[in-house]
Amino acid sequence: MRIEAPELLAALPRLGVERWPGTALAERTYFGIGGTTDLLRIRDRQALPELVRLLRDYGIPSRLLGGGSNLLVADGELPWVVLQLAPLAPAVQIEGQTAWVDAAADLGATVTQCARANLGGMEGLIGVPGSVGGALRMNAGAYGTQIGSFVREVVVYRAARGVIETLRGEQIRFEYRHTSFDADDMMLAVKLELVAKPFAEILHTIRICNEKRRASQPLNQKSAGCIFKNPPGASAGRLIDELGLKGFRVGDAMVSDRHANFFINAGAATCADMLRLIDLVRERVRRAYGVELEEEVIIWKA
Ligand SMILES: Cc1cc2nc3c(=O)[nH]c(=O)nc-3n(C[C@H](O)[C@H](O)[C@H](O)COP(=O)(O)OP(=O)(O)OC[C@H]3O[C@@H](n4cnc5c(N)ncnc54)[C@H](O)[C@@H]3O)c2cc1C
Incomplete structure (x- = not known):
């Protein structure tokens, strides 16, 4: 437009x-x-x-x-x-065991910057791409860590009412890839409370997480991370893999042959190709297991 x-x-x-x-x-x-x-x-x-x-x-x-x-x-x-x-500088301001972080800040860079101040806890989030605002919206998580656990305050523009408010962590529900923010809330900044740890210890955990990610995810290909949320008690990737769908494609939209819950754009995939692939995989999983997979990826349809 x-x-x-x-x-x-x-x-x-x-x-x-x-x-x-x-x-x-x-x-x-x-x-x-x-x-x-x-x-x-x-x-x-x-x-x-x-x-x-x-x-x-x-x-x-x-x-x-x-x-x-x-x-x-x-x-x-x-x-x-x-x-x-637009990113602001400085993106991260440390006060004791807390960090005020601008929502446009890169999540991985924030984890690293806190680590340099001997503040850890968020090591598991190191390889999650994107901004701190996006991570708050999605309650991003990995390797047993989710950002919501560290949130003490969030400055949010509440578009429905036209006001900027500061919410306390207890006022927000952080669930698996879901939060209780209103759909049109815009996160502007967050105060995180972290765990005092020596830098070397944090770095060690960060390296382990990075290695695990490199070993299991197609990081050099175009993806949006996991397409589906894990259904209760199961792994969406395992269900898709067991159906032999790794490498399955619609045009250039393809189920990664490395991680079955990562779908990749293998060239010139369109949104239409990717939506068709998502539907076909969901249908195959429904028929085989009676499980309805819910998307983790956010879809902006026209
Ligand atoms: C290779 C790869 C690996 C990944 N691994 C993980 C993982 O391990 N764990 C995990 O949880 N996710 C993972 N993801 C998914 C993704 O990185 C996270 O969901 C991330 O937190 C999204 O942040 P973003 O800034 O990119 O948001 P975007 O993709 O830009 O937006 C996602 C949603 O957040 C909203 N949003 C963005 N900024 C704000 C804001 N300031 N205020 C309010 N709403 C906002 C958008 O409107 C949209 O609805 C992975 C993705 C990739 C490509």
């Missing part, structure tokens, strides 16, 4: 918003899939309420992009603009 209203275009620089017209989301997502739209990069978080109100006044729908590592985006000209928080 192109922003055309001259008054709106004129307001963007005043709000500190950079407009990147006709951005291909294929270049902004780890899947390498997604059509084009105007991307609005927001530096001044306090300008968000006015920006969102203006977009609403002009009838322009919007979506919020983090690092693009858990997204499958529709093909072609997209019917909404995309907002993205």
Whole structure:
């Protein structure tokens, strides 16, 4: 979608918003899939309420992009603009055993920066790509660690009411790849409470996690991580693997031959190819096991 209203275009620089017209989301997502739209990069978080109100006044729908590592985006000209928080510096501010982190910060870089201050606990999250805001939305987790366990406060723009609020950790439910935030809440910053540990010990655990990831995941291919959530008591990847579906493809959308719950864009896959592959695999699992797989990847349909 192109922003055309001259008054709106004129307001963007005043709000500190950079407009990147006709951005291909294929270049902004780890899947390498997604059509084009105007991307609005927001530096001044306090300008968000006015920006969102203006977009609403002009009838322009919007979506919020983090690092693009858990997204499958529709093909072609997209019917909404995309907002993205521009990174701020410093992204991480340490106070004792807590760290205030900007939502646009890279999650892995945050884990490393905290480690350098002898603050650990989040080592398991080291290889989870994307932003801290996206990790909060998804309650990202790996190797027995989930980000929600460390959250003490979150500064969030509550788009439904047009206000920026600070929520305490106890006010938010963090579940398996799900949180109780409202669908249009935008996380702006988080206060994490970490565990005091020597840097060398944290680094050792980080190395183990990185090795495990490298051994089991197709990290040099375009994917969005796990496509499906694990059903209760089972592994989605194992169910798919047992059906012999590794390497199964629709066009260039393919079930990874390394990890059956990772689907990859093996060349020029479209969103339509990937959606078809997701449906076919889900159907095969349903027929074989009577299990309904639920997507972990977030799908932005046009
Ligand atoms: C190779 C690979 C490995 C992965 N491994 C793991 C893993 O081990 N564990 C795991 O949990 N995930 C994993 N993922 C998935 C993904 O990295 C996580 O879900 C990540 O936390 C998403 O963050 P993001 O910033 O990229 O979000 P995006 O993909 O940009 O967005 C995901 C959702 O979050 C919302 N969002 C983004 N930023 C904000 C914000 N500031 N406020 C509110 N909502 C926001 C978006 O609107 C969207 O709905 C993996 C992905 C890849 C490609």
